[in-house]
Amino acid sequence: MIKAPTNIENIGEEIAILWPDSHESYFSHEYLREKSPSADNMGEVDILGHRHGGDGPKFFPGVRVVGWEMVGNYAVCFHFSDGHSTGLFSWPYLRQIDAERD
Numbered sequence: 001m002i003k004a005p006t007n008i009e010n011i012g013e014e015i016a017i018l019w020p021d022s023h024e025s026y027f028s029h030e031y032l033r034e035k036s037p038s039a040d041n042m043g044e045v046d047i048l049g050h051r052h053g054g055d056g057p058k059f060f061p062g063v064r065v066v067g068w069e070m071v072g073n074y075a076v077c078f079h080f081s082d083g084h085s086t087g088l089f090s091w092p093y094l095r096q097i098d099a100e101r102d
Contacts, residue, residue, distance in 0.1 A: 002091040004073050015065055015078070017094065025098040033060040033080050035097045036087030 007018040015032060017025040036042070043054020060082065067079040071088055079085040 002095055004070075004091060005076075008068065008076065010065060015068075019095075023095075025094060027094075027098070029065045029080070030060050030063055031097075031101075032065060032078055032089070033063045033082070033084065034058060036078075036080075036084060037089065037093055038084070038087035040084070040086060 003020045005017045005019050007016075009016045011026075014026045014028055017027075019025070034041075039053055041054060043051045045051050060080075062081075063084075064081040065078050066081050069077050069079075071077050075088040075090045076094075077085060077088055
């Protein structure tokens, strides 16, 4: 089980996350917008396995994180300058997309 971050900060062009295990994650604002796990961004799969939506832009040059809110003790919702704010970034998902960049 991945525990909630001990700190989340906006540092210049990046969101910095400090985890309880002392790991630090740094995400550009554009990368977070690209990786938003929302249905608008990723689409939704129905019970027959057909994907609906998620066919919009995949790159978001110039988009900034303008705020965020914690969702329970399991996720954070980032608010972006293009108005997007429906993706819930769970702690495991944030660690996953951090590792994907390595």
